[in-house]
Amino acid sequence: MRYHVGSLEREKLLELYKGMLKPRMIEEKMLILLRQGKISKWFSGIGQEAISVGVTQALKESEYILPMHRNLGVFTSRNIPLNRLFSQWQGKQSGFTQGRDRSFHFGTQAYKIIGMISHLGPQLGVADGIALADMLRRKKRVTTVFTGEGATSEGDFHEALNVASVWNLPVLFCIENNGYGLSTPTNEQYKCEHLADRAKGYGMESRIIDGNNILEVYTKVDELCRAIRKRPRPVLLEFKTFRMRGHEEASGTKYVPEKLMKEWGKKDPISNYEDFLVAEGVLTQDYIENLKEEITEEINTNLQLAFDENEVDSIESKELKEVYHDFDYHYIEPKSDSKESIRFVDAISQGLEQSMYRHNELIIMGQDVADYGGVFKITEGFVPKFGKSRVRNTPICESSIVSTAMGLSINGMKAVVEMQFADFVSSGFNPIVNYLAKVHYRWNEKADVVIRMPCGGGVGAGPFHSQTNEAWFTKTPGLKVVYPAFPDDAKGLLNTAINDPNPVLFFEHKGLYRSVKGDVPTDYYTVPFGKAKLLKEGKAMTVVTYGAGVHWALEVLEKHPEIDVDVLDLRTLQPLDTESIYNSVKKTGKLIILQEDTLFGGIASDIAAMVMENCFEYLDAPVKRVGSLETPVPFAKSLETNYLPKNRFEAELIELYQY
Structure with missing residues (x-):
């Protein structure tokens, strides 16, 4: 040599x-x-x-x-x-x-x-x-x-x-x-x-x-x-x-x-x-x-020195607490009473834009998010305001971009990654569930990353552009999962997600983007995680749902004014507001859970199990779960209509009411 x-x-x-x-x-x-x-x-x-x-x-x-x-x-x-x-x-x-x-x-x-x-x-x-x-x-x-x-x-x-x-x-x-x-x-x-x-x-x-x-x-x-x-x-x-x-x-x-x-x-x-x-x-x-x-x-x-050290004690409260990085949530009220009626998609865009001003080291990454504005135009007009260094088109490589977001976080920046469609997250699944989710528990490092997930069916997009795959992530300790149903919640929850130093999967239903409008504060504000919203109050039963399911439930209930129910919009799935669910069930004695996801292995199953374990003596009927058919999401309108649970929800609601 x-x-x-x-x-x-x-x-x-x-x-x-x-x-x-x-x-x-x-x-x-x-x-x-x-x-x-x-x-x-x-x-x-x-x-x-x-x-x-x-x-x-x-x-x-x-x-x-x-x-x-x-x-x-x-x-x-x-x-x-x-x-x-x-x-x-x-x-x-x-x-x-x-x-x-x-x-x-x-x-x-x-x-x-x-x-x-x-x-x-x-x-x-x-x-x-x-x-x-x-x-x-x-x-x-x-x-x-x-x-x-x-x-x-x-x-x-x-x-x-x-x-x-x-x-x-x-x-x-x-x-x-x-x-x-x-x-x-x-x-x-x-x-x-x-x-x-x-x-x-x-x-x-x-x-x-x-x-x-x-x-x-x-x-x-x-x-x-x-x-x-x-x-x-x-x-x-x-x-x-x-x-x-x-x-x-x-x-x-x-x-x-x-x-x-x-x-x-x-x-x-x-x-x-x-x-x-x-x-x-x-x-x-x-x-x-x-x-x-x-x-x-x-x-x-x-x-x-190492040999003399005692074996590690497993303290359950400590183990559970350290799955997530500490997040000292601050409720930020809008500075004025000014509101405007805007679409769901515009509320997401507005929240993202205001967060970009608030956090000058927040980076947006995704396919076609720069000049093109993303396939849903949420970042349209962002490049002239923030430049291509902060609004970055990426190659088609979900895994590497999620990992890159993790690297930005390690080096003290924040990242928002847009999955062009939530379905495509499967190509970036590994770093989400094995790196971002586990990094704080393993060695006390934050993963200051939000992954935006345009999701959901009802728009004839077929098997590869219609999934609502939140259950992939609610199962994974270390991730937070957010799923708003209304424009004002979408904006406030997105702001909170960006402030949170933990990895957040932020689900945005494509079918709601341009079909749902609401009054949204024009100023910056936040909405807390883990707090369900009571949309209707009644005594006959409890309806628990989220995302597009909220609108389906409300539409069905309009047809049945005789059915007096609590309607809970979960808003976040991890953390989950179990307290509100339990309190409502204890009052009404009946529970029906509506999700767009296929039924087996979904969040409805976990909620049903938790209610059975914690509220059994208050129940007057079996807990009902309603979800989509156990098939991939079909393309043809007739097939997709039958796949989705909206019509089945009406029948199950009536049956539970009459039980």
Whole structure:
């Protein structure tokens, strides 16, 4: 292995050596503890230390880095206290996830490190968002994100590189090509000779770097970082290296040819660099021994701190409270009594526009949202007011854009993402339910993201543009789900959603956009989450519904003035106003729940179950649920009319009334 010192001082040469030696010695200790059953799992980076250390030392401390589970050298190079790392791996309280996650599945704002999730790909888009925030603030920074050669097969890889290239984001995409994705060799994962060659398809620069040569890694990355800070752009780096141990320790390495192991064993980044420094007179054996003793003492001292720490106590109230970031809701009244009668769609647009003025670092992203104004024209006219830097057209890549929104939040901005249709959220499902939803519970980070969801049937849009898929998200702890039925609620709830630092799925029924009007305050105001609205008051039964179902229920009830009911518009599904539901049921003794979603597994099922558990002795009849047919949403008018529950609701309402 050839080393080119160039202009590097002796101090830097030694710093790079120390930087690699510490994670190697920690790993060797962890492998012993794993065999002793004192940690549960380990993903070894032995043989790859030069990449983590060289890249991290080329960055400034203020620059974010997004590592993987073999990048221990990133954490040690940022000087994270070892006792906290050890506690993290043992699931102790002072670990970064307080026992809620393991390994390197965490982040820490204090050290500008944003850890991975097991799905790998989304963190590439998160890096885009972090870099976008820096670029919008004109900060000369580089964001660096790691992935393995296996994850380059994921769609998130393509999406993130494409977004970074289109937007000229200052991101270093670092591929650690270590030969195997678990047991699958590279020749079964991709056909191109070098993964770096893929950069050409994105109009992006790339480099191939010897990942076992610490001086090559450091000097080339340092040179690139200096250049990117001057002229922001993404660069794809492929580090050629090898994984000397199993994907994780339990998997072993029997699938690797012995000859290959020996070849790469001779390329060990630490022993080769150590020999070079000794030959150059930079290192002595005494220095090496003293350094190893010093690191050993540091490891043992901090291990003892972790061992001495008590096991994590599970306190139910604490666990439930920390699913969401604290949100100190403030009711903001309109400054004047001025109101205007506007459509549902205009109320959404007005709330979004006023929020853009209120939050000068709020970014809107989505397909065709800029000059075109979105397919429903909600952001029409926004570009002249706020500019294309804040109202951003995106490529068709829902997953990466959701991840980018998460990155904006990590770097202190707010984001509103428009799904062109709620149906399309399936392409961005993973980062919503596995990143945004879990990030606060895992390591106390907010996900300040609103995802707007134009949804619902009744407009002849067919199976791919008509779903109302709120139940996908009410099931997921960590998400908030909002579903207004009236223009004034839509505006106030959207303002609250944008103020809330938690991820919010904001459902907007397409059928209501231009069919429903109402008096809406012209000024900015908010409406609280978790508070249902009592639209009608009666004693015969309780009707619980939301979205378009509210209007269907009211229309049916107009035909039956003899049926005296409470009508509750839920407005938000998570949080859910169970108190209002229970109080109404205790008064009326009967409950019918109307939802547009298909019946099985919907929110109506949960409400019915909760009422049965908490109000059983007050019930005078079985709880009724009414929803759409258990089919995809059909296109033809006759089929869609029969699919939707409006007509069935009338029959069920009468039957329950007469029970």
